[in-house]
Amino acid sequence: MGWWKSRQSVAETIDDHVHKQEQHKADAGDVTKPLLVVEGVERTFQAGGQPLQVLKGIHMELLPRQLVMLRGRSGSGKTTLLNLIGGLDQPSNGHIFFHGKPFHSMSDDQRTKVRRKEMGFIFQAYALMPLLSAYENVELALRMAGYPGGEWKARVEHCLDLVGLAKRMHHRPFELSGGEQQRVAIAKAIAHRPSLLLADEPTAELDSQMAAQIMAVFQTIIRTEQVTICMTTHDPTILEVADHVYEMVDGKFI
Numbered sequence: 001m002g003w004w005k006s007r008q009s010v011a012e013t014i015d016d017h018v019h020k021q022e023q024h025k026a027d028a029g030d031v032t033k034p035l036l037v038v039e040g041v042e043r044t045f046q047a048g049g050q051p052l053q054v055l056k057g058i059h060m061e062l063l064p065r066q067l068v069m070l071r072g073r074s075g076s077g078k079t080t081l082l083n084l085i086g087g088l089d090q091p092s093n094g095h096i097f098f099h100g101k102p103f104h105s106m107s108d109d110q111r112t113k114v115r116r117k118e119m120g121f122i123f124q125a126y127a128l129m130p131l132l133s134a135y136e137n138v139e140l141a142l143r144m145a146g147y148p149g150g151e152w153k154a155r156v157e158h159c160l161d162l163v164g165l166a167k168r169m170h171h172r173p174f175e176l177s178g179g180e181q182q183r184v185a186i187a188k189a190i191a192h193r194p195s196l197l198l199a200d201e202p203t204a205e206l207d208s209q210m211a212a213q214i215m216a217v218f219q220t221i222i223r224t225e226q227v228t229i230c231m232t233t234h235d236p237t238i239l240e241v242a243d244h245v246y247e248m249v250d251g252k253f254i
Protein backbone atom coordinates (compact mmCIF):
# COMPACT_ATOMS: atom_id res chain seq x y z
CA MET A 1 0.00 0.00 0.00
CA GLY A 2 2.91 2.30 0.85
CA TRP A 3 4.38 1.68 -2.61
CA TRP A 4 1.03 2.29 -4.32
CA LYS A 5 0.35 5.43 -2.33
CA SER A 6 3.74 6.92 -3.12
CA ARG A 7 3.35 6.01 -6.84
CA GLN A 8 -0.08 7.60 -6.76
CA SER A 9 1.12 10.80 -5.13
CA VAL A 10 4.01 11.13 -7.60
CA ALA A 11 1.51 10.74 -10.45
CA GLU A 12 -0.74 13.36 -8.86
CA THR A 13 2.17 15.74 -8.43
CA ILE A 14 3.17 15.33 -12.08
CA ASP A 15 -0.45 15.80 -13.21
CA ASP A 16 -0.67 18.87 -11.05
CA HIS A 17 2.47 20.39 -12.56
CA VAL A 18 1.36 19.61 -16.11
CA HIS A 19 -2.04 21.17 -15.41
CA LYS A 20 -0.40 24.20 -13.82
CA GLN A 21 1.96 24.70 -16.76
CA GLU A 22 -0.95 24.51 -19.20
CA GLN A 23 -2.91 26.99 -17.09
CA HIS A 24 0.10 29.34 -17.03
CA LYS A 25 0.51 29.12 -20.79
CA ALA A 26 -3.17 29.92 -21.27
CA ASP A 27 -3.04 32.85 -18.83
CA ALA A 28 0.29 34.16 -20.08
CA GLY A 29 -1.03 34.06 -23.64
CA ASP A 30 -3.79 36.51 -22.72
CA VAL A 31 -1.78 39.45 -21.43
CA THR A 32 -4.89 41.56 -20.85
CA LYS A 33 -6.39 39.16 -18.30
CA PRO A 34 -5.11 40.21 -14.85
CA LEU A 35 -3.18 37.70 -12.82
CA LEU A 36 -4.05 39.54 -9.63
CA VAL A 37 -6.63 42.21 -8.79
CA VAL A 38 -6.69 44.27 -5.60
CA GLU A 39 -9.99 46.08 -4.95
CA GLY A 40 -10.54 48.60 -2.16
CA VAL A 41 -8.10 46.91 0.20
CA GLU A 42 -7.73 48.29 3.70
CA ARG A 43 -5.58 46.97 6.54
CA THR A 44 -5.88 48.17 10.11
CA PHE A 45 -3.61 46.97 12.92
CA GLN A 46 -4.12 47.35 16.66
CA ALA A 47 -1.12 49.28 17.92
CA GLY A 48 -0.91 50.16 21.63
CA GLY A 49 -4.65 49.55 22.03
CA GLN A 50 -5.46 51.99 19.19
CA PRO A 51 -6.48 51.09 15.62
CA LEU A 52 -3.82 52.08 13.09
CA GLN A 53 -5.05 52.16 9.49
CA VAL A 54 -2.03 51.35 7.35
CA LEU A 55 -3.72 50.71 3.96
CA LYS A 56 -6.58 53.04 3.03
CA GLY A 57 -8.34 51.71 -0.05
CA ILE A 58 -5.84 50.21 -2.50
CA HIS A 59 -6.80 49.35 -6.08
CA MET A 60 -4.29 47.70 -8.39
CA GLU A 61 -3.84 45.06 -11.08
CA LEU A 62 -0.94 42.82 -12.03
CA LEU A 63 -1.02 41.63 -15.64
CA PRO A 64 0.85 38.57 -16.94
CA ARG A 65 4.57 39.14 -17.55
CA GLN A 66 4.63 42.61 -15.98
CA LEU A 67 7.32 44.09 -13.78
CA VAL A 68 5.46 46.25 -11.26
CA MET A 69 7.09 48.34 -8.57
CA LEU A 70 5.64 49.70 -5.34
CA ARG A 71 7.54 52.79 -4.38
CA GLY A 72 7.17 54.90 -1.27
CA ARG A 73 8.79 56.18 1.87
CA SER A 74 9.54 53.96 4.81
CA GLY A 75 6.30 53.32 6.69
CA SER A 76 4.01 54.11 3.73
CA GLY A 77 2.63 50.54 3.72
CA LYS A 78 4.50 48.77 0.88
CA THR A 79 5.45 45.64 2.83
CA THR A 80 1.97 45.43 4.35
CA LEU A 81 0.49 45.39 0.83
CA LEU A 82 3.04 42.86 -0.44
CA ASN A 83 2.17 40.57 2.49
CA LEU A 84 -1.52 40.75 1.55
CA ILE A 85 -0.82 40.04 -2.12
CA GLY A 86 1.30 37.06 -1.07
CA GLY A 87 -1.40 35.75 1.28
CA LEU A 88 0.83 36.07 4.35
CA ASP A 89 -1.82 38.36 5.87
CA GLN A 90 -5.48 39.16 5.14
CA PRO A 91 -7.14 42.52 4.43
CA SER A 92 -9.45 44.12 7.01
CA ASN A 93 -11.67 45.18 4.08
CA GLY A 94 -11.64 44.75 0.32
CA HIS A 95 -10.92 41.96 -2.13
CA ILE A 96 -7.89 40.28 -3.67
CA PHE A 97 -8.42 37.97 -6.65
CA PHE A 98 -5.58 35.71 -7.79
CA HIS A 99 -6.10 33.85 -11.09
CA GLY A 100 -9.72 35.03 -10.73
CA LYS A 101 -10.20 33.29 -7.35
CA PRO A 102 -11.05 35.14 -4.11
CA PHE A 103 -7.74 35.00 -2.28
CA HIS A 104 -8.98 37.32 0.50
CA SER A 105 -11.62 34.88 1.71
CA MET A 106 -9.64 31.63 1.54
CA SER A 107 -8.68 29.78 4.73
CA ASP A 108 -5.06 29.89 5.93
CA ASP A 109 -4.54 26.36 4.56
CA GLN A 110 -5.93 27.21 1.14
CA ARG A 111 -3.80 30.35 0.91
CA THR A 112 -0.71 28.39 1.96
CA LYS A 113 -1.35 25.85 -0.81
CA VAL A 114 -1.80 28.57 -3.43
CA ARG A 115 1.29 30.37 -2.17
CA ARG A 116 3.49 27.23 -2.28
CA LYS A 117 2.46 26.34 -5.81
CA GLU A 118 1.91 29.64 -7.51
CA MET A 119 4.13 32.20 -5.82
CA GLY A 120 7.81 32.79 -5.21
CA PHE A 121 9.29 35.17 -2.64
CA ILE A 122 12.53 37.14 -2.57
CA PHE A 123 13.58 39.17 0.43
CA GLN A 124 16.20 41.80 1.11
CA ALA A 125 18.32 39.27 3.02
CA TYR A 126 18.88 36.33 0.73
CA ALA A 127 17.43 33.53 2.90
CA LEU A 128 19.87 30.87 1.67
CA MET A 129 20.97 27.84 3.68
CA PRO A 130 24.62 28.65 4.49
CA LEU A 131 25.97 25.09 4.41
CA LEU A 132 24.35 24.17 1.10
CA SER A 133 25.75 25.00 -2.34
CA ALA A 134 23.81 27.18 -4.79
CA TYR A 135 22.70 23.97 -6.53
CA GLU A 136 21.55 22.36 -3.26
CA ASN A 137 19.70 25.52 -2.18
CA VAL A 138 17.65 25.53 -5.39
CA GLU A 139 17.12 21.76 -5.22
CA LEU A 140 15.81 22.13 -1.67
CA ALA A 141 13.16 24.57 -2.90
CA LEU A 142 11.98 22.00 -5.47
CA ARG A 143 11.94 19.25 -2.87
CA MET A 144 9.83 21.40 -0.53
CA ALA A 145 7.42 22.31 -3.34
CA GLY A 146 6.82 18.60 -4.09
CA TYR A 147 8.23 18.99 -7.61
CA PRO A 148 8.73 15.63 -9.41
CA GLY A 149 12.15 14.28 -8.37
CA GLY A 150 13.16 13.15 -11.86
CA GLU A 151 13.07 16.75 -13.06
CA TRP A 152 15.13 18.36 -10.29
CA LYS A 153 18.55 18.24 -11.94
CA ALA A 154 17.49 19.77 -15.25
CA ARG A 155 15.34 22.40 -13.54
CA VAL A 156 18.03 23.42 -11.01
CA GLU A 157 20.64 23.76 -13.76
CA HIS A 158 18.23 25.69 -15.97
CA CYS A 159 17.34 28.17 -13.20
CA LEU A 160 20.96 28.76 -12.18
CA ASP A 161 21.85 29.24 -15.84
CA LEU A 162 19.04 31.81 -16.22
CA VAL A 163 20.45 33.91 -13.39
CA GLY A 164 23.98 33.67 -14.79
CA LEU A 165 25.40 31.27 -12.19
CA ALA A 166 25.91 28.10 -14.23
CA LYS A 167 29.65 28.20 -13.47
CA ARG A 168 29.19 28.76 -9.74
CA MET A 169 26.49 26.27 -8.89
CA HIS A 170 28.67 24.32 -6.49
CA HIS A 171 29.74 27.37 -4.50
CA ARG A 172 28.29 27.94 -1.06
CA PRO A 173 26.75 31.32 -0.17
CA PHE A 174 29.84 32.63 1.64
CA GLU A 175 31.87 32.02 -1.54
CA LEU A 176 29.53 34.30 -3.53
CA SER A 177 29.11 38.08 -3.67
CA GLY A 178 25.91 39.74 -2.37
CA GLY A 179 24.60 40.12 -5.93
CA GLU A 180 25.37 36.47 -6.70
CA GLN A 181 23.64 35.34 -3.51
CA GLN A 182 20.59 37.35 -4.50
CA ARG A 183 20.65 35.66 -7.91
CA VAL A 184 20.67 32.23 -6.19
CA ALA A 185 17.68 33.44 -4.15
CA ILE A 186 15.93 34.34 -7.43
CA ALA A 187 16.70 30.90 -8.93
CA LYS A 188 15.31 29.35 -5.74
CA ALA A 189 12.15 31.48 -5.91
CA ILE A 190 11.33 30.62 -9.56
CA ALA A 191 12.38 26.95 -9.55
CA HIS A 192 8.87 25.55 -8.92
CA ARG A 193 7.47 27.69 -11.80
CA PRO A 194 5.36 30.21 -9.90
CA SER A 195 3.21 32.63 -11.89
CA LEU A 196 3.89 35.48 -9.46
CA LEU A 197 7.17 36.53 -7.90
CA LEU A 198 7.05 38.94 -4.96
CA ALA A 199 10.20 40.76 -3.91
CA ASP A 200 10.58 43.06 -0.91
CA GLU A 201 13.42 45.53 -1.53
CA PRO A 202 15.47 42.96 -3.49
CA THR A 203 18.21 45.47 -4.34
CA ALA A 204 18.43 47.29 -1.00
CA GLU A 205 21.69 45.63 0.08
CA LEU A 206 23.39 45.97 -3.30
CA ASP A 207 25.44 48.65 -5.06
CA SER A 208 24.01 50.20 -8.23
CA GLN A 209 25.87 47.87 -10.61
CA MET A 210 24.66 44.74 -8.82
CA ALA A 211 21.14 46.21 -8.56
CA ALA A 212 21.15 46.71 -12.34
CA GLN A 213 22.20 43.06 -12.80
CA ILE A 214 19.29 41.93 -10.64
CA MET A 215 16.88 44.01 -12.72
CA ALA A 216 18.33 42.48 -15.91
CA VAL A 217 17.76 39.01 -14.44
CA PHE A 218 14.17 39.99 -13.61
CA GLN A 219 13.61 41.06 -17.21
CA THR A 220 15.06 37.76 -18.46
CA ILE A 221 12.87 35.59 -16.26
CA ILE A 222 9.73 37.55 -17.14
CA ARG A 223 10.44 36.73 -20.77
CA THR A 224 11.56 33.12 -20.41
CA GLU A 225 9.56 31.91 -17.41
CA GLN A 226 6.46 34.01 -18.11
CA VAL A 227 6.31 35.20 -14.55
CA THR A 228 4.87 38.48 -13.19
CA ILE A 229 7.05 40.35 -10.70
CA CYS A 230 5.79 42.75 -8.05
CA MET A 231 8.52 44.37 -5.96
CA THR A 232 8.95 47.17 -3.46
CA THR A 233 11.77 49.65 -3.76
CA HIS A 234 13.19 52.90 -2.46
CA ASP A 235 15.67 53.10 -5.32
CA PRO A 236 14.76 55.75 -7.94
CA THR A 237 17.49 54.54 -10.34
CA ILE A 238 15.78 51.23 -11.13
CA LEU A 239 12.25 52.56 -11.72
CA GLU A 240 12.77 53.03 -15.44
CA VAL A 241 12.72 49.28 -16.12
CA ALA A 242 9.25 48.88 -14.55
CA ASP A 243 6.14 48.39 -16.70
CA HIS A 244 4.18 50.18 -14.00
CA VAL A 245 5.11 52.06 -10.82
CA TYR A 246 2.58 52.51 -8.00
CA GLU A 247 3.61 55.41 -5.80
CA MET A 248 2.44 54.94 -2.22
CA VAL A 249 1.97 57.76 0.27
CA ASP A 250 0.51 57.10 3.69
CA GLY A 251 -1.38 53.92 2.74
CA LYS A 252 -2.76 55.17 -0.61
CA PHE A 253 -1.57 55.34 -4.20
CA ILE A 254 -1.15 58.81 -5.64
Ligand SMILES: Nc1ncnc2c1ncn2[C@@H]1O[C@H](COP(=O)(O)OP(=O)(O)OP(=O)(O)O)[C@@H](O)[C@H]1O
Binds near residue numbers: 047074076080
Ligand atom coordinates in the same frame (compact mmCIF):
# COMPACT_ATOMS: atom_id res chain seq x y z
N1 LIG B 1 1.73 43.92 12.57
C1 LIG B 1 1.73 45.25 12.72
N2 LIG B 1 1.20 45.80 13.85
C2 LIG B 1 1.17 47.14 14.00
N3 LIG B 1 1.64 48.03 13.09
C3 LIG B 1 2.19 47.53 11.97
C4 LIG B 1 2.25 46.13 11.72
N4 LIG B 1 2.84 45.94 10.51
C5 LIG B 1 3.14 47.17 10.03
N5 LIG B 1 2.74 48.12 10.89
C6 LIG B 1 2.87 49.56 10.71
O1 LIG B 1 2.39 49.87 9.42
C7 LIG B 1 3.13 50.94 8.84
C8 LIG B 1 3.60 50.55 7.45
O2 LIG B 1 4.57 49.52 7.56
P1 LIG B 1 5.21 48.81 6.28
O3 LIG B 1 6.24 47.86 6.77
O4 LIG B 1 4.12 48.27 5.43
O5 LIG B 1 5.87 50.04 5.53
P2 LIG B 1 6.93 50.06 4.33
O6 LIG B 1 6.44 51.10 3.37
O7 LIG B 1 7.14 48.70 3.80
O8 LIG B 1 8.23 50.57 5.06
P3 LIG B 1 9.79 50.16 4.81
O9 LIG B 1 10.13 50.72 3.45
O10 LIG B 1 10.51 50.81 5.93
O11 LIG B 1 9.85 48.66 4.85
C9 LIG B 1 4.25 51.24 9.82
O12 LIG B 1 3.90 52.39 10.57
C10 LIG B 1 4.33 50.01 10.67
O13 LIG B 1 4.78 50.32 11.96
